[in-house]
Amino acid sequence: MASVDERADRLVIFYASQTGNAEWIAKSLDKSAAERGYQCRCLAMDDHAEVELEQERVLAFVVSTTGDGDPPDNSLKFWRWLRRNKQSDLLQHTQYAILGLGDTNYDNFCNTAKRLEKRLQEKAARPFYPTGRADDATGLEEVVDPWIDNLWPALAAVCKSSRETAQSVSAVDQLLDNTMAAETAEPAAQVVASDKLADGIKDVHIAEPVPEVKKPTAGETAAASGAYPAYVLDLDTSALDQGLSQLSNLAKSPVDLCEVVALPADANVSAVRKLPPVFFNTPTPLLYARIKTARTLTQPEAVKRTLHLELEMLQRPEADSPLIADELDVLPGDSFGIICENDPGLVQAILEQLDCVDTADQPVRVQSLVDENGIAASLGQTTVRELLTHALDLQGTLRKSTIRLLADVSQDLRDQHPTLLDLLVTFPSARPPIGRLLGALSALQPRSYSCTNTPLLHPRELHCAFNIAEYVDAHGRQRHGVCTPWLDRISRPWQGATSTLAASPILRVYLRPNVTNFRVPDAAIHHPMILIGPGTGVAPFIGFLAHRSEQRRLRLSMGGISRVPSRAVDALFGPIQLYYGCRDDRLDFLYRDEIMRAQNDRTLSELVLACSRKPEHGRRYVQDGLYERGADVWRIMSAENGIIFVCGDATGMARDVNTALAEIVQQHGGAADMKEALATLAEWTQQGRYLRDLRSDTRHK
Ligand SMILES: Cc1cc2nc3c(=O)[nH]c(=O)nc-3n(C[C@H](O)[C@H](O)[C@H](O)COP(=O)(O)OP(=O)(O)OC[C@H]3O[C@@H](n4cnc5c(N)ncnc54)[C@H](O)[C@@H]3O)c2cc1C
Ligand SMILES: Cc1cc2nc3c(=O)[nH]c(=O)nc-3n(C[C@H](O)[C@H](O)[C@H](O)COP(=O)(O)O)c2cc1C
Structure with missing residues (x-):
């Protein structure tokens, strides 16, 4: 000691x-x-x-x-x-x-x-x-x-x-x-x-010489290998001409956390592996899954495309392995992580920009320069292509330290949210060694998805729904996310069909049990629930409804409840209201069939639909439905011990819903002012009766 x-x-x-x-x-x-x-x-x-x-x-x-x-x-x-x-x-x-x-x-x-x-x-x-x-x-x-x-x-x-x-x-x-x-x-x-x-900062040391910056022609577009879109950035780098003094206030250059050492060519890494390495320490054990089915939830004319995906858990990492014997310990409200990978076209384009294509598949070892437990300890033996495909976030907004030579002298650089490839194409002479990129770029993170299924019906499966992140940015450039376009690509053979002959790739996933009470109440079933989830925020609630519907069916099938069993079951289970929002219900009403089925079997007591882009109905959002039913919401929360669940975008929707609820507390609950109303909401949160599962739509600002 x-x-x-x-x-x-x-x-x-x-x-x-x-x-x-x-x-x-x-x-x-x-x-x-x-x-x-x-x-x-x-x-x-x-x-x-x-x-x-x-x-x-x-x-x-x-x-x-x-x-x-x-x-x-x-x-x-x-x-x-x-x-x-x-x-x-x-x-x-x-x-x-x-x-x-x-x-x-x-x-x-x-x-x-x-x-x-x-x-x-x-x-x-x-x-x-x-x-x-x-x-x-x-x-x-x-x-x-x-x-x-x-x-x-x-x-x-x-x-x-x-x-x-x-x-x-x-x-x-x-x-x-x-x-x-x-x-x-x-x-x-x-x-x-x-x-x-x-x-207190007097001096920031510039450890390296400033590389010569080649000025690009504004708006010029390059395409690296031609297979993957890359954009020459529109920059004003004139401040650089004024010399090094301009750089005195810049963020630090990233420290080297590890180095990449070439191994003898005969140490063939990938050939002996069934699956590429996982460069991420998951909080719960890794599970292996294959795609059971996938289907599109939106119409072709909808602005966003949303996919539903069903994964079956396997005993071994092989597509023909039997399903896992033990049931998953998961409840609607929980989510799971998916280990994803970068687009091969993007990886190839970056390798070309770095002049590394010839050596990309040769074995290398990643050595930590930090300590035994450092970032590289888990990386071990791999190839540069594997590192770029599985370990690094190639599309995230670059840290300021990564682009420190340009960021402060050129605000428009940050405004353009450049990707690594954009920078490499804009400054073609830049050839950072892979080891330094490992220190500079963020790790490629798994993405999380809410479970839309219930273990009561599918105990060895995980289902989810997601928008495919493909969009045109503020500068008119076509961009896309990492995980959802990849899931879209690999699940194509299953989309629109319930079975397929294609062999499924193996997916690595892990459970993320919800640490708050944001789960379908399994025991306290009598609480009324108000579910608020526009867009893919409805995902966990599809699981809630399936779970509750199955609980009701099981209860009914036990018999002996009363002379009018359905009424007795209604009395046993608290009513559920769903506030759901989409742009136009003819195009992007996700899980319409499942929601209607839940209404028909009386699991769902009321659906409050808000369409934001249906001119004949005005622009309505979920909070508009709440305002209209303010008295009802207050009664459920104050007199019936109700629970409000909110799922979806943290910044826009969650704030508007929070404001609507606070105003309802003022109008119907007699709170003197906003402060008092917010205190009531805080009290509900403390009691586990106002629960939110929020995610950011602006993660990569
Ligand atoms: C606990 C939890 C549960 C979640 N559950 C779900 C779920 O059930 N369903 C679901 O769809 N997502 C869910 N998410 C979000 C999900 O994890 C991913 O963040 C999402 O699918 C995007 O991943 P991606 O890799 O495809 O895109 P990324 O590579 O992460 O890129 C997404 C980024 O691209 C940018 N972007 C995307 N669209 C636009 C646009 N139109 N305009 C400008 N910029 C844009 C944004 O900056 C956005 O942050 C959940 C998140 C958490 C934390
Ligand atoms: C899904 C999600 C939820 C978040 N919730 C909060 C929050 O409640 N409060 C906050 O201050 N920041 C929140 N953030 C912002 C993160 O804390 C911030 O982006 C931070 O840099 C992430 O650091 P990490 O990569 O080490 O987790 C959230 C970010 C995400 C993606």
């Missing part, structure tokens, strides 16, 4: 990350701290047992917020552990710093960081540096970079004071007093003391 003295120079960095940002920042921090001579560990919060937390002197946390103010999946065990631990002085020797990542488009901005701070203080830990709250809506780096820059002096002071305990009060507390004063002086700031921190 390390002595107290040794621990004083130690820094343990924990991250909680859903889509990789916090993990990446934590690992960069780990590397920089190690370079400064600290003994570092960098761990997901769920791996906290790898250190003796209560013995550690100095902790740094980088934590994001997901869902509706929820902590990321890879921190849930940590939270459970902390909740169960009743020792109030557990962390009395610990000092901490927290960097929160969030997005002000969401109601609960940086909620994980706020909760963490509260819990750490309840356990007697003390902050040595003010909490940073970085906002994805304006650019994380605006807070992250100065927060890290100013962490170093605070860290040096706290480590020194840990060693010299006798002097501990003066230096650290002085520093803390100063920085806390800065924080309290700025009460409404969501970006905690960021201006203050930014002031």
Whole structure:
């Protein structure tokens, strides 16, 4: 065990990350701290047992917020552990710093960081540096970079004071007093003391020479290999001509987290593998699945195309393997992750731009430059093509650090949301080594989908519905997402047919049980439910309806309920209202048959339909239906112990619905003002009666 003295120079960095940002920042921090001579560990919060937390002197946390103010999946065990631990002085020797990542488009901005701070203080830990709250809506780096820059002096002071305990009060507390004063002086700031921190930056070192930038012809379009669309960006790079001084305020270049080492050509990697490697640590075990069927839920004239997909779980990763013997532990309201892959045309185009086509399929080993648990540890032996196909997010908006030479001098670059390929095509002389790209690009994340099926009917299957993300961006460029176009491509043979002779590819999925109560109530079946889910937000509710319909059928089939069994079943199960929205019900009414069936068998008591693009009916949204039925909504919630479930877009719809509910509480529940009405909504949330499963439509801003 390390002595107290040794621990004083130690820094343990924990991250909680859903889509990789916090993990990446934590690992960069780990590397920089190690370079400064600290003994570092960098761990997901769920791996906290790898250190003796209560013995550690100095902790740094980088934590994001997901869902509706929820902590990321890879921190849930940590939270459970902390909740169960009743020792109030557990962390009395610990000092901490927290960097929160969030997005002000969401109601609960940086909620994980706020909760963490509260819990750490309840356990007697003390902050040595003010909490940073970085906002994805304006650019994380605006807070992250100065927060890290100013962490170093605070860290040096706290480590020194840990060693010299006798002097501990003066230096650290002085520093803390100063920085806390800065924080309290700025009460409404969501970006905690960021201006203050930014002031402290005198000099940002440019570690590398600025590459010569070839000026593209505005609007010129290049197509790399011709197979995949790429766009020469329309940029004003004239500021670069003014010299290096222009670059003094730019974000840091990404640190190298790993390097790619060529192996002898006879170490043939892919040939011996049935499936490509998975470069992502899933929170629950990986499951193998094959496509059972797929069908289009929308009409050809609809603006968006929506697919329904059914997956069967297999015992082994082979398409002809038997289905898994055990039933899945899943309920409507839960979702599952799908490990997806990049478009092969895009991968090929990038390989061509990087001059790597000839070596793309040769074996390489990815070596971590960070530590044993670093990003590369799980990557092992692979090929460059596999890395580009499965490990890296090639389409996400690039981090500012990745394009630091251009970003600040050219706002229009960021506005154009360039992809990696666009940048490579715009600057054809740029040939970053793959190892550096591994450090600079985000990891390719699995995508999540709500289960639309019930285990009562399909215990070994996972069904879902999704819009295929294909769109024209603000600059008229054709773009598409990663996972849904890929699912569309691989499920083509099944679309429109219930069976097919095609062999299914093997999909890797994993369960994401909902950590809030956003699941069909399995036991407390008498609660009335108000389900609000426009577009694909209806997906979990299709599962709810199927589940409840089957529960009702089973109850009826038991017999002996009363002389009028259907009435007795109605009395047993609470009524369900569904507020569903689409653009035009003739074109994009998802799951119309299933919803009608639920109405016919009395599972669904009422459907409130809102069409936003049907001129003859006016533009109606789900919240309009709520306003119209305000008295009914209030009665269900106040007198009948009802539960409201909302699923879909976090920024637009969820806010409008929240406002509508608050106004209903004012109008029908007598709340004096908005503040009081919102307090009622918060109370319902606390009671598990106002539940939201939200996702962002603007993840890649
Ligand atoms: C818990 C959870 C459950 C979910 N359940 C579902 C579900 O049941 N069904 C479902 O469809 N999705 C669901 N999602 C969202 C889903 O995980 C994916 O984010 C979505 O399918 C897009 O993935 P993709 O890889 O195809 O696109 P990505 O590669 O992620 O690209 C999507 C991005 O492209 C951009 N974009 C897309 N369309 C446009 C446009 N018209 N204009 C401008 N920009 C645009 C946006 O920035 C968007 O964020 C869920 C998300 C979570 C977190
Ligand atoms: C589905 C989803 C839900 C989110 N919910 C919230 C939220 O409730 N509050 C918040 O401040 N940020 C929210 N965010 C923003 C993320 O915290 C932010 O994008 C962060 O950079 C993600 O970091 P990560 O990649 O480490 O998870 C959400 C993002 C997504 C994609």
